[in-house]
Every structure is written in C-alpha cells, then in structure tokens.
Amino acid sequence: MTTVITGIGELVTNDPARREELAGQGGLLGLVRDAAVVIEGGRVAWVGPAADAPAADVQVDAGGRAVVPGFVDSHSHLVFAGDRSAEFEARMTGQPYTAGGIRTTVAATRAATDEQLTSHVARLVGEMRAQGTTSVEIKSGYGLSVHDEARSLAVARQFTEDTTFLGAHVVPAGTSAEDYVDLVTGPMLAAAAPHARWIDVFCEDGAFDVDQARTVLAAGSGSGLRGRLHANQLTYGGGVRLACEFGLVAVDHCTFLSDDDVAALADSGTIATLLPGVEFSTRQPYPDARRLLDAGVRVALASDCNPGSCFTSSMALCIALAVREMRMSPAEALHAATATGAAALDRDDVGVLAPGMAADLVLLDAPSYVHLAYRPGVPLVAGVWQAGRPVVAR
Numbered sequence: 001m002t003t004v005i006t007g008i009g010e011l012v013t014n015d016p017a018r019r020e021e022l023a024g025q026g027g028l029l030g031l032v033r034d035a036a037v038v039i040e041g042g043r044v045a046w047v048g049p050a051a052d053a054p055a056a057d058v059q060v061d062a063g064g065r066a067v068v069p070g071f072v073d074s075h076s077h078l079v080f081a082g083d084r085s086a087e088f089e090a091r092m093t094g095q096p097y098t099a100g101g102i103r104t105t106v107a108a109t110r111a112a113t114d115e116q117l118t119s120h121v122a123r124l125v126g127e128m129r130a131q132g133t134t135s136v137e138i139k140s141g142y143g144l145s146v147h148d149e150a151r152s153l154a155v156a157r158q159f160t161e162d163t164t165f166l167g168a169h170v171v172p173a174g175t176s177a178e179d180y181v182d183l184v185t186g187p188m189l190a191a192a193a194p195h196a197r198w199i200d201v202f203c204e205d206g207a208f209d210v211d212q213a214r215t216v217l218a219a220g221s222g223s224g225l226r227g228r229l230h231a232n233q234l235t236y237g238g239g240v241r242l243a244c245e246f247g248l249v250a251v252d253h254c255t256f257l258s259d260d261d262v263a264a265l266a267d268s269g270t271i272a273t274l275l276p277g278v279e280f281s282t283r284q285p286y287p288d289a290r291r292l293l294d295a296g297v298r299v300a301l302a303s304d305c306n307p308g309s310c311f312t313s314s315m316a317l318c319i320a321l322a323v324r325e326m327r328m329s330p331a332e333a334l335h336a337a338t339a340t341g342a343a344a345l346d347r348d349d350v351g352v353l354a355p356g357m358a359a360d361l362v363l364l365d366a367p368s369y370v371h372l373a374y375r376p377g378v379p380l381v382a383g384v385w386q387a388g389r390p391v392v393a394r
Helices: 016-021 024-029 085-092 099-111 114-130 146-156 177-195 210-222 239-246 259-268 276-282 289-294 315-325 330-337 339-344
Strands: 002-011 032-040 043-049 058-061 066-069 071-073 133-136 163-168 198-203 250-253 271-274 299-301 361-364 381-386 389-393
Touching: 016 024, 024 330, 071 315, 071 339, 085 276, 099 146, 114 133, 114 146, 114 381, 114 389, 146 163, 146 177, 163 177, 163 210, 177 210, 198 210, 210 239, 239 250, 239 259, 259 289, 271 339, 276 315, 289 299, 299 315, 299 330, 299 339, 315 330, 330 339
Parallel strands: 002 058, 002 066, 071 133, 163 198, 250 271, 271 299
Antiparallel strands: 002 032, 032 043, 066 361, 361 381, 381 389
C-alpha cells in the first residue's frame, strides 16, 4: 500500500541532490514548496511538487503545513531513576554545576527494578516522539557496576539500536580511578558489549582524564564498539583532540575550545555535537557554533536529556536555543538536529526525506520550519510519522 501526503506548504528534505537547485539556506535544507511525499513500505518512495505526485492508495492532506524530517537526537541518558530537581534549584540560586551529582542518580538507578527502568524510558521516549524525535541514542552510565550497566543497556535496546555503553561516566565512591578503569575495560565491557553499538567516556575534570579515556576507547574498539566522547564541557582540555586522534564520528559538548581544537575538528571531519539545553540548565557559557561552522566544522544538535544537567526532551527547544544563543541560522539549526544528527550516529537512513530513506517526518502546525525558532516553547508538532506510519496526531 502506498500513501501520499500532499498539500505540504513547505517541505524540508535535507537532500544533497537538491542543493544545486536552490541557493542559500534553501539549498542547505533542500526545500520544496507546494510539495508531496509518497510513502511505501515504511520508506520514502517519491518527493516533489504536489502537482506531479503519482497516484497512491491513501491520500493525506497536510493542509499547507510545513513538513520536516523527524529529529535525530544523538545524545541522551534516559535509563535512570530518581529526581534531582533540588540540585537544579540549588544551581539556580548560585551553586555551580559539577559532575558529582551523577552519583546521586546511580544510587537510585541501582535500587530500581528492570520494570521501573523500562517504564521510565518508555515514558521519556514517548515524550520525545510527541515533540518530533523519531530517532534517539540512549546511553547507560547510571549503573556503574557490571550488572547495572548491562541491564541498563538491555533496557535501552528495547527502544533503539543506537545504545551506548557509558560505564566511564564517573568513578564510583570507594573505588580508585585506576581500579575502576580496569573494571570498565574488563568484566563490565564484556557484559555490556552484547547490548551496545557505541562506547563513550566522560573526559573531564572530576571524571576521566585523557589517558584513561584513551584506554577505554581502545578497549571498546577491540570489542567491536564504535567510540563517542563527552569532552570540553566544563573547561579546556585534551578530550576534543583525543576524539579527532581516534577519528571518532562525533565528540559531544565542545563548550570550551581552543584554536587548536577547532582546527583539529575541521581537519578530522569529526562532528561537534552541541547540547544547548545543558547550558540553559546550568548557566554555563554556550558553545560558539558560529565559530565552528565558519571554520568548516560539521555541527549536530542533541538534547542530552538527563536528570542532572539537562532534563529536557525537546529538540525544538534545542533548535531555538542554538539560533538565539549560539548564532546558528534557523536552517543550520534544523539541519544540525536532523541530517547532521543522523551523521553523528553514522546513520544514512534517517534525517533526510528522499527516495529510499525511512519515512520519518514531522508535520508542523506552521507554514515554515523557521517557526521552530520563531515560536519557542509553543507545541507546533501536529503529527509525527515513523517508518511510514502515523504515531502522533493532534
């Protein structure tokens, strides 16, 4: 059965093949106006002007709404239990953010049952989907024991193939960093690897240094896991250059960058995944996306949804913050939250609406994608299609 969505006032395709046809920001997004999309078997079968759309078994009228690819959230921490609203309140009254609050969530997560963790992740994934996110990466990192890291990943794998082993989140109390790295790269990695696609390290003051991060990434690679990295969130350091040295597909946070860091990102092709919800929630400086883009660095946006430093599941909020606070254009921010987010997960099937791609798309209750930044905080998602099926309708 085929379905045609017609009456699309403005369609964002992100299709590189359309760039040459369009100038400026329209080229970046591969815009098609007065458009239609044909879906067959969960995939996009045809894209183009509505007047040229082929016949289909089912017709859906978008009513002049804008349609964009489903958001690709390439950085989240959804497997956890407990609440850290008191920590947020303390930050808002002057207490600085540190990485130490992670241990509070670890205790609550270890005490939760598998059923409780699964129910919590399901709620958050549903919350994301209702706001237009159709692809999500989910990390472990709140178990920090062999058993709890493995079960966290098993829970996450019920919701996405992009699961990330983050045993190297912080060093648990009562354990030396050296002994814990041995655990992470030994028994914990062996238990986690069957449930994970990626391995990650929090390379930061108060967490793991560059040498320790290098050890963890190398061990993960030896077990068949692709590398990711949290780096340069709280201060300047060697994490971003380590990511470039390893040729990682992406490095996340990138708040404090030297000229050498920016040059390394541009030369290596490693994507800088920026997480503006963190800065919104911690009152730290925002990353300078304009500096990165002007240097030729690819930039992705993600939510970093987690209970401590950023408890938002809204990619639309991240887009608005990127435009307002990080000097991205509305087109650059949307592209970063879709096509480049997909690239940060090494995915070539999502983030773009072109023939052969997954039919993951969002109908906006607005005439243009610009409204995502123009109307921050407004629930603009009128419908979400995932793998060719409507999963959200308003």
